[in-house]
Amino acid sequence: MDAELLRKVALFEGLTQGQLAKVAQLGHTRDYPAGAFLFREGETGQEMFVIAQGKVRISKSVPGIGEEALAILEPGQYFGEMAVIEDSPRSADAIAHVSCSVWAMERSKLDQLMFTDKDLAYVLLWTFVRTLSERLRETNDKIKAFFAISRF
Numbered sequence: 396m397d398a399e400l401l402r403k404v405a406l407f408e409g410l411t412q413g414q415l416a417k418v419a420q421l422g423h424t425r426d427y428p429a430g431a432f433l434f435r436e437g438e439t440g441q442e443m444f445v446i447a448q449g450k451v452r453i454s455k456s457v458p459g460i461g462e463e464a465l466a467i468l469e470p471g472q473y474f475g476e477m478a479v480i481e482d483s484p485r486s487a488d489a490i491a492h493v494s495c496s497v498w499a500m501e502r503s504k505l506d507q508l509m510f511t512d513k514d515l516a517y518v519l520l521w522t523f524v525r526t527l528s529e530r531l532r533e534t535n536d537k538i539k540a541f542f543a544i545s546r547f
């Protein structure tokens with residue numbers, strides 16, 4: 396992915412031009428048709444994604460109800476970052492909402508870059524923390540709304 400395009404992604408906003416160039420070399424582009432799974436809940440994850448074109452739906456399968464969409468992400472947004480932070484199964488499905496092109500970055504490559512560039516690591520890790528905190532807050536709000544509705 397082009398370093399200038401990466402600058403527009405919130406995760407990479409605080410990086411220098413040189414750091415952006417290093418990050419741009421880590422990934423590769425993949426295309427998915429509408430309805431295709433980028434990954435499924437429970438799978439082992441080793442990469443994160445940035446949407447270049449199209450839309451990706453993040454959802455969970457709820458027993459007795461079906462698919463519950465948690466978010467529909469658009470170009471410039473990123474997802475799957477938990478896989479580059481910890482060794483845990485994917486927490487949700489990622490599905491091409493419409494045909495899409497994503498930039499995939501492997502955990503091992505990002506780990507190596509963060510090991511050699513501590514300033515880059517500092518910026519990325521704090522952005523990850525803020526992102527995860529924001530998403531946890533949104534999930535809590537959805538749970539509150541669900542319980543409020545279920546009382547009726």
